[in-house]
Every structure is written in C-alpha cells, then in structure tokens.
Amino acid sequence: MTAYYAPKTPAETLALLSAHAPDCALLAGGTDLVPKLKSGAAAPGTLVYIGSAGLDYIRQEESRLIVGAAATWTMLAEHPLVASCAAVLAAAARTPAASSPGVKNTATVGGNLATASPAADLATPLLALDADVRIHSVRGTRTVALGDFFTGPGKTVLLPDELICAVSIPLCGGISVFEKIGRRKAMSISVVNTAVRLVLEQGRCREARIALGSVAPVPLRCRGAEDMLIGKEPGRELFQACGAEALRACSPIDDAAATAWYRRTAGAALVARALGRAAGLPGTPEE
Ligand SMILES: Cc1cc2nc3c(=O)[nH]c(=O)nc-3n(C[C@H](O)[C@H](O)[C@H](O)COP(=O)(O)OP(=O)(O)OC[C@H]3O[C@@H](n4cnc5c(N)ncnc54)[C@H](O)[C@@H]3O)c2cc1C
Structure with missing residues (x-):
C-alpha cells in the first residue's frame, strides 16, 4: 500500500523526502504521474503531495522573477509579473495547442521540468530566458542552470531526496x-x-x-x-x-x-x- 502525505511547508516536504527516498514520489498536478500510477509504470511506497506546501507563488526578488515549483500553467498564463517580466513563458503556457484548461489549472512548472520530456513546452522559453532551477534537500540548497538540468529523456540532475523549489529568471531584456x-x-x-x-x-x-x-x-x-x-x-x-x-x-x-x-x-x-x-x-x- 502507498503512504500519502500532504505537507504544509517546503521544510516538511524535504523531511518527508529525506525519510522515504528513494521509494518516494512527489505529486504536484499529477498530470504526468497519475497516469503512470494507474498503469503501474510508477509504484512508489510513498507519495508526497506538494500542492499545499506553499510552493505556488510568483514574485519578484530584486532583479529576478521567482516562480514557485507548484505554480500552475494557468498562473503562468495569467500572472501580471510573468506577462511583464517573462512574456514568452506566459505565451507558452497560454498557447491553445498546449493542454486543456483542466490540465493547465493543475499542471505545474516544476512537474514539467522534472518530467524532462524532450518536448516539454515550458523548457524552451525558460532556456531562452537563461533560467536557473533552485533545488532543495535537507542537505542544503543548490542552483543549477536549466541548460545543465536535463541529462536525457526523462532524466535530470535531481537526486531522489531533492525537490525543485523554484525557477529563477533574470529580468533580461529583449x-x-x-x-x-x-x-x-x-x-x-x-x-x-x-x-x-x-x-x-x-x-x-x-x-x-x-x-x-x-x-x-x-x-x-x-x-x-x-x-x-x-x-x-x-x-x-x-x-x-x-x-x-x-x-x-x-x-x-x-x-x-x-x-x-x-x-x-x-x-x-x-x-x-x-x-x-x-x-x-x-x-x-x-x-
Ligand atoms: C492531456 C494532457 C495534455 C498535455 N499537454 C502538454 C503540452 O501541451 N505540453 C507539455 O509540455 N506537457 C503537456 N502535458 C504533460 C504535463 O501536463 C506537463 O508536463 C505538466 O507540467 C506536468 O506537471 P504536473 O504538476 O502535473 O507533474 P506531476 O504529474 O505531478 O509530476 C511529474 C513528475 O515530476 C515530479 N515532480 C513534480 N514536481 C516536482 C518538484 N517540485 N520537484 C521535483 N520533482 C517534481 C513528480 O515526482 C513526477 O515524477 C500534458 C499532459 C496531459 C495529461
């Protein structure tokens, strides 16, 4: 049987990951993971839902736009800060060719990057914007340039006990x-x-x-x-x-x-x- 947790903070999430990794999966919007759970392609002993862990924010920190990992495609499409500081990301999230409203309301930016699909639609705008990925674990924090984050189809530099906390985008011109x-x-x-x-x-x-x-x-x-x-x-x-x-x-x-x-x-x-x-x-x- 799979154990299920819904932590309320990033710190609680990291503690759960540390205690249960590697037999543990993070669940964000579930649009990629849930079909795999249903088919049996993924069968983690522990599921940690991060939708209520306080990671669904978008804010400006000095000269960077910080997008929490649990920000949804709809938030990216509609948030005024994304429109003004990273319009190409809003455009990718808005494109009618991507997903349905139901998927966009739940699917997250962190899930899109962690899935590491070669076709991930949020990856290319974030690469064009020189974005970094902020990765946390109980062992500490590291920042990885998005260009170094993907290592192959479905593969990234993430370790089993690590969480993408946010994507950090410099306010670049152009x-x-x-x-x-x-x-x-x-x-x-x-x-x-x-x-x-x-x-x-x-x-x-x-x-x-x-x-x-x-x-x-x-x-x-x-x-x-x-x-x-x-x-x-x-x-x-x-x-x-x-x-x-x-x-x-x-x-x-x-x-x-x-x-x-x-x-x-x-x-x-x-x-x-x-x-x-x-x-x-x-x-x-x-x-
Ligand atoms: C009908 C449909 C249409 C779709 N259309 C598109 C499309 O047009 N373009 C596109 O790019 N994608 C599309 N997708 C794929 C999917 O919706 C996106 O990749 C989405 O952003 C995944 O996010 P999620 O929150 O649902 O991830 P989840 O399914 O919750 O998680 C996916 C994976 O990422 C891991 N994960 C999630 N969050 C984190 C985190 N913060 N840190 C570390 N690991 C994490 C999970 O453990 C899991 O392994 C579609 C999917 C469906 C079902």
Missing part, C-alpha cells in the same frame, strides 16, 4: 517569441517547439537565444545559430540560415508524432519565423 507545432491545434504534445530571444541595439543583434524542443534527447540551446546573429542586422535570409544551423546541431528522431525529416524541416522554418517575429520583420506570419 523580445522573446514562442512557437510550437503539434499534430493538431489543441491538447497536443509538441512535434517541435522553439523559443527565441533577441536584444537589438542600433539595428543589430546584441544578444540572441535560440532554444528548441522535441528535436534532441533534451530541450537545448543552439549556440552556433545564436552566434551567427551577433552584430548582424536582422533579415529573412540570415534567420533562415540560423534556422538551418540550429537544426544541424540537433538529433531529431522518427516517432509516432513525426519523422526526423519533418522535425528538421519544420523546426528550421519555425526558428526562422520566431526570429522574424522577435525582430519585427514585416510580413512574418503570426502564430
């Missing part, structure tokens, strides 16, 4: 854009997704971020393509070349959702379109 292709326009896991961020100064790119999902074992940044943009004037040909370069650095696979060829072709076009939107190029199609 215009960011999220784009996603799914197999249909609603409730669809990404066939490919991208988030880009451009900082333009005197008509040239001073800073660039390009993140891609569902085209490699983990969501990743495409540094070669980013470097191509620095010091250059925005333009359609440049952005197309960047899209092609970004996908060259990826290793998409054939699966039930799409072929690797489709992911490469559509992904390159998606990056070019996202960059065009971020740079405000006339004639760039909207989402």
Whole structure:
C-alpha cells in the first residue's frame, strides 16, 4: 500500500523526502504521474503531495522573477509579473495547442521540468530566458542552470531526496517569441517547439537565444545559430540560415508524432519565423 502525505511547508516536504527516498514520489498536478500510477509504470511506497506546501507563488526578488515549483500553467498564463517580466513563458503556457484548461489549472512548472520530456513546452522559453532551477534537500540548497538540468529523456540532475523549489529568471531584456507545432491545434504534445530571444541595439543583434524542443534527447540551446546573429542586422535570409544551423546541431528522431525529416524541416522554418517575429520583420506570419 502507498503512504500519502500532504505537507504544509517546503521544510516538511524535504523531511518527508529525506525519510522515504528513494521509494518516494512527489505529486504536484499529477498530470504526468497519475497516469503512470494507474498503469503501474510508477509504484512508489510513498507519495508526497506538494500542492499545499506553499510552493505556488510568483514574485519578484530584486532583479529576478521567482516562480514557485507548484505554480500552475494557468498562473503562468495569467500572472501580471510573468506577462511583464517573462512574456514568452506566459505565451507558452497560454498557447491553445498546449493542454486543456483542466490540465493547465493543475499542471505545474516544476512537474514539467522534472518530467524532462524532450518536448516539454515550458523548457524552451525558460532556456531562452537563461533560467536557473533552485533545488532543495535537507542537505542544503543548490542552483543549477536549466541548460545543465536535463541529462536525457526523462532524466535530470535531481537526486531522489531533492525537490525543485523554484525557477529563477533574470529580468533580461529583449523580445522573446514562442512557437510550437503539434499534430493538431489543441491538447497536443509538441512535434517541435522553439523559443527565441533577441536584444537589438542600433539595428543589430546584441544578444540572441535560440532554444528548441522535441528535436534532441533534451530541450537545448543552439549556440552556433545564436552566434551567427551577433552584430548582424536582422533579415529573412540570415534567420533562415540560423534556422538551418540550429537544426544541424540537433538529433531529431522518427516517432509516432513525426519523422526526423519533418522535425528538421519544420523546426528550421519555425526558428526562422520566431526570429522574424522577435525582430519585427514585416510580413512574418503570426502564430
Ligand atoms: C492531456 C494532457 C495534455 C498535455 N499537454 C502538454 C503540452 O501541451 N505540453 C507539455 O509540455 N506537457 C503537456 N502535458 C504533460 C504535463 O501536463 C506537463 O508536463 C505538466 O507540467 C506536468 O506537471 P504536473 O504538476 O502535473 O507533474 P506531476 O504529474 O505531478 O509530476 C511529474 C513528475 O515530476 C515530479 N515532480 C513534480 N514536481 C516536482 C518538484 N517540485 N520537484 C521535483 N520533482 C517534481 C513528480 O515526482 C513526477 O515524477 C500534458 C499532459 C496531459 C495529461
């Protein structure tokens, strides 16, 4: 039989994790975990529900936006601080192609990252925003850059007794854009997704971020393509070349959702379109 706890504070949560790990699972929104519990794919001896542990906050701390791990997709989509400081994250959480209202009301940012799906829709905007993950255990606290957090499909640097407490996002400048292709326009896991961020100064790119999902074992940044943009004037040909370069650095696979060829072709076009939107190029199609 599985033991069930619903701690009221992060400290209680960490004590429970420490006492019961590794035969213990954290339960947040349950949208990933509950189907696994039902099918028997996961069968932990202890379940620790973190929805009432005080981790569902969004606040600004000096020059960073701090999103508690139990903040839901709906909170991300609707919170004014996310809209003003991390609009691309709100856009990803809002996209009608992602989940249903019911899922968005319960699914959390911590669960999305801990699941470590290559297609996780919140990972690419957080990569484009240079986010860090704040990880706590009874042994202490550590901060890991999101780019170093994922280690493979379904795998992260998290140890069995560790909890993602929050995601920390620097208040960085620039215009960011999220784009996603799914197999249909609603409730669809990404066939490919991208988030880009451009900082333009005197008509040239001073800073660039390009993140891609569902085209490699983990969501990743495409540094070669980013470097191509620095010091250059925005333009359609440049952005197309960047899209092609970004996908060259990826290793998409054939699966039930799409072929690797489709992911490469559509992904390159998606990056070019996202960059065009971020740079405000006339004639760039909207989402
Ligand atoms: C119908 C449907 C549609 C979906 N559509 C999308 C979509 O469009 N895009 C997308 O990216 N995902 C989608 N998902 C997947 C899922 O909803 C998201 O990944 C969601 O954010 C998971 O969060 P959760 O709170 O439900 O996680 P849970 O199911 O509660 O947990 C998932 C895993 O993360 C661990 N975990 C949770 N919180 C923490 C924490 N704070 N610290 C450490 N570990 C933790 C749990 O132990 C578990 O292993 C969909 C799922 C469903 C069922």
